[in-house]
Amino acid sequence: TAGTPIPSPSLNPQALAMHPSGTKLYMATWEPSRVYVYRIGPTGGLTLDDGAWLGAKQTTALAISPDGAFLAASGALTDAIPIYPLAPSGAILSAPFVVVNGSQPSRLAWAIFDH
Numbered sequence: 001t002a003g004t005p006i007p008s009p010s011l012n013p014q015a016l017a018m019h020p021s022g023t024k025l026y027m028a029t030w031e032p033s034r035v036y037v038y039r040i041g042p043t044g045g046l047t048l049d050d051g052a053w054l055g056a057k058q059t060t061a062l063a064i065s066p067d068g069a070f071l072a073a074s075g076a077l078t079d080a081i082p083i084y085p086l087a088p089s090g091a092i093l094s095a096p097f098v099v100v101n102g103s104q105p106s107r108l109a110w111a112i113f114d115h
Contacts, residue, residue, distance in 0.1 A: 017062040024090030028059035028073055035073055053092055063108035074108050
């Protein structure tokens with residue numbers, strides 16, 4: 001619903017990302033370092049849907065693959081980027097696999113390369 005604040009179980013939300021299906025909103029928090037999954041209702045209201053998943057240490061950014069199959073998180077105090085597999089509905093399917101790349105990545109973007 002317009003004007004309704006996002007229900008945050010944390011005092012430090014850092015990033016938001018919406019699933020391409022339009023049915024899930026992901027919120028990353030700084031401390032505790034978590035990724036929360038909200039269900040977006042038909043009128044736009046939000047309900048905490050999938051609990052809290054451990055994010056990157058002091059999570060600062062989220063990105064969703066264009067096909068909606070993966071959610072990536074980056075953290076200010078880590079070199080690792082957890083990547084969560086997503087169901088077509090946007091639900092997180094399992095614990096993330098981790099990519100180690102760079103030094104304290106703070107922003108994320110997906111790129112599509114067509115050879």
